[in-house]
Amino acid sequence: MKFISSRWLPITLVAVVCGVSIVAWWHHQTTDDQAVEAPVKPPRIPLSALSPAPVWSLLDIYQESISRERFQQLVEEIYVTGDGWKEWLEIQEDAAVILTGLPSPKDRYVLKFSEQAPRSAPRFWRTADELPPTTADRPLQDLHIAIDPGHIGGDWAKVEERWFIVGDGKPVMEGNMTLDVALLMKPRLEALGANVSLIREKNEPLTLLRPADLLENNVATAPNPSGMSPQKLAERLFYRTAEIHARAQKVNNEMRPDLVLCLHFNAEAWGDPNHPRLIDRTHFHILLHGAYSSDETKLLDQRHRMVQKLLSGSHDEELRVGSTLAREFARTSGLPAYQYPPLSFAVREIKGEPFLWARNLLANRLFDCPVLYIEPYVMNSTIDYARIQAGDYDGLREVSGKMQPSIFREYADGLVQGLKLHYLHARKLKTIP
């Protein structure tokens, strides 16, 4: 009983200290998962919007599972940017000492390192070499892939600022396009043996919250560094924060896949959506998880999540799958690698992998398994805009004076081909007697 009460102490404290007011909507919800999404007030206890206080005992399963050298390497090369982490994490000879900030600012969590070979703690996802042997014609047999078509699209495309129109052209809506690609990928992956789940199947949100709910209850407590209007802030809390939390619940509690692919189309700043700026370059990159900034790890939920993600071992699998996927996608699409500006504080380069970068995005932070966040094409480039306007079609057609496949099929086929290659090489094959 003592264990249970101390485990829930942080949440209880947050509820008391912050005087959490639960939205009327939540009164109708009964699951624990929804209850822990209760809004908290960041100025008193530093937490990200809509995030519950972390439960540090969740890291107990990782005690003595990683060596000091590997832990330090992952922290310094993948998971942080800058030096701010040294204020809350001390890497000692036999343990990492982490300031948890809860229940009081001086509280600590001690993670012991292992002197033995690393071991993996219990988890629902499997690496390629943990899957059962398969045959060369079914390289994705037994693999469970979840596809997250980025954004919402449809009636929400303007609200989520993923909509623009050029003259009399068709409006460009990223959320509709990512779902189109996901629907093309599903049967292709299934034909190779995969079990495929789409995190959304319509251009509608998963979250039951709407901007009006958030306007009343959360706006006053949400971080707002750029001084957005309350309406804009409530909309962003809806389409980004609440929506991705809802997707994370579906991934972590229902789907429990081996891998998530978050599909996006990239863009560069386009200004007025009714008179967007078109540019003449296109590019491609894939994001793995990492690159927590000093400001982000001041938020206690993100500090906890960074350590938990690091210990889960998901980086190694993201790197292995991402590496083949990126090379194959670049080869089939011909897209050049995107280069973040030199001194970007929010990203880390992945050594030897020109198409891979690490970033701390909400989806790859909240999903409890390896996540690859795919960012090909530039929707407001003259090159890709013409291909988007041409729509989806079979085979090749002349677009911008060149015979090309539909941009949607090129996207779907490039990823499917990359996954096929990776799992074919990384998995054990059945020996035929």
Ligand SMILES: [Zn+2]
């Ligand atoms: Zn996107």
